[in-house]
Amino acid sequence: MASVLGPRISTTAPVPPTTPAPDRRRARPVRPWATPLAYALLTVLAALLLVPFAWMVSSSLKSNSQVFTVPIQWIPRELRWENFTEIWTRVPLLTYLRNTTFLAVVITFLQVFTGSFAAYGFSKIRFPGRDGLFLAYIATIAVPWQAYMIPQYILMQKAGLVNTFTALILLQAFSAFGVFLMRQYYMSVPDELVEAARIDGLSEYGIYRRVMLPLSVPALASLALLTFVNTWNDFMGPFIYLTSNDLWTVQIGLRQFIGQYDAEYALIMTGSVISVVPILVVFLLGQRYFIQGIATSGMKG
């Protein structure tokens, strides 16, 4: 599928050049104002959507007393870059960032590996009971997580895993979503290709590693990005399971900071900016895969 964020790519066959179809749009009088108008409208729209971000960034560079001024100063008269150095001394942000990165990387790796591995079993090997098992996966995607978080919590408590990273890793690394997304992709890989590799003497594990993995790089990238961003932004998991300060993620740390220093408007904004920037970078780098992952998993669900 064409990247949805890119310019639209027509998927229809080109019209044979011998008989040029009458183009109604060309026949009409040209409206020279149409394109500038479209840009003007889109710019207004984008500005409205991005106002909260603009305000966040602008406030992060102000002093507390400047945050709420009438009228709003979009560009602070004096830029307080010190906010961005001071925040590190006020909150153990570095620990939070390290914890979040650790969790996001481990969970993403496990999710991508076990998800694609299982997806191969679900799509390219036939055995009795396979489809019933897959149905069980799908069915749980529709069950809201809140509906079974209590038994999960009891389980973790009995295993003594509350307030450990292990709990979060176990909870998030084996989600049905990853299996589902990868299977969707593997189903589109022709079985003949796998069959040919079998005839050539590759084992199933060899086919997975040497045929399927290289073929599915875009899908793997989609799943990795979606998982990474979701884990980075996750609030509920760490909120429920992590109680000690030195295990907190950026989200929990930021929220705690707000609770503690609710009048430190500027620093709160500074912390928010710092928590958003890594995701912004990851997203901009992998935007194409990110969007494709949503479009495929979404549309074929």
Added chain:
Amino acid sequence: MAAPAPPLARPVTPSATTYSNRSQVRRNTLLGWSFILPNFAGFALLTLVPVVATFGIAFTKWNAYSTPEFTGLDNFTRLVQDDNFRVALFNTVYYTVGHVPLTMAASLLLALALNRKLRGVAFFRTAAFFPYITSIVAVAVVWNMLYNPTQGPINQFLLSLGFEDPPGWTSDPSWAMPAVILTGVWKDMGYYMILFLAGLQTIPPELHEAAKVDGANAFQRFRNVTLPCLRPTTFFVLIMLTIGSFKVFDLIVVMTDGGPGRSTLVLSQLIYREGIVNGRFGYSSAVALALFLLVLVVTVAQYARNKRLEA
């Protein structure tokens, strides 16, 4: 199974693996499970078992320091009388009824506006999508400050427009839910815009051309070409949005924490408070089951309605 081996003359179909005999089936079963097991072990233990367990625990009296004791429907009779449950149920439905149509309309409008061949349109799409990947905590921080009743930019703006008495937003019980809904729409619409854009791109341009030739204006083309062609997308978005709205949790926790008073208390928050904070496993599982049934009934009803419309 004593079925005879398939005759050799059967055309070879491009199947993943053909069953030749029993040992082949066993081999494949082992192989298949070896691929599935690493994920399945985690999935079964942490998703499948808990889902099933909820149904059992909901019928017991079980606290953090006691052993489970079967009590039949006790938890559910208590549920019906629980004032918190009624408030949370009402608020969850309130949020859903506000959030679903607004997000749907906003994301469809965005998709329509951005589904055009213009240089730089990708930038605008990214801008619209960005709120979705921003963490909920940062979103809540910014919006809570924007909503600040006395000094916040939103009310400053309303005052400058001549509104004498702008709403108190998240600090006013009757405005808190609309404020949360608005933030939710802003955050989610980029995601559904992607789904609508993907749907719009599957509509053959010829249909629009033909309608144009027949003299249909832009609105008529939207109603009679775009909307019918988008039906599968619209339905899917509706289902996803509804499920997502019923289980709203983090947006509420970080923006209002259910307040002021109980004006934004929702069901998943009640499950969390009863089950994890207060350790009432049995009762909170009953609330969870109620939430699950609510989602199930509404989803099934939407499916049935979709079937009827398609027929």
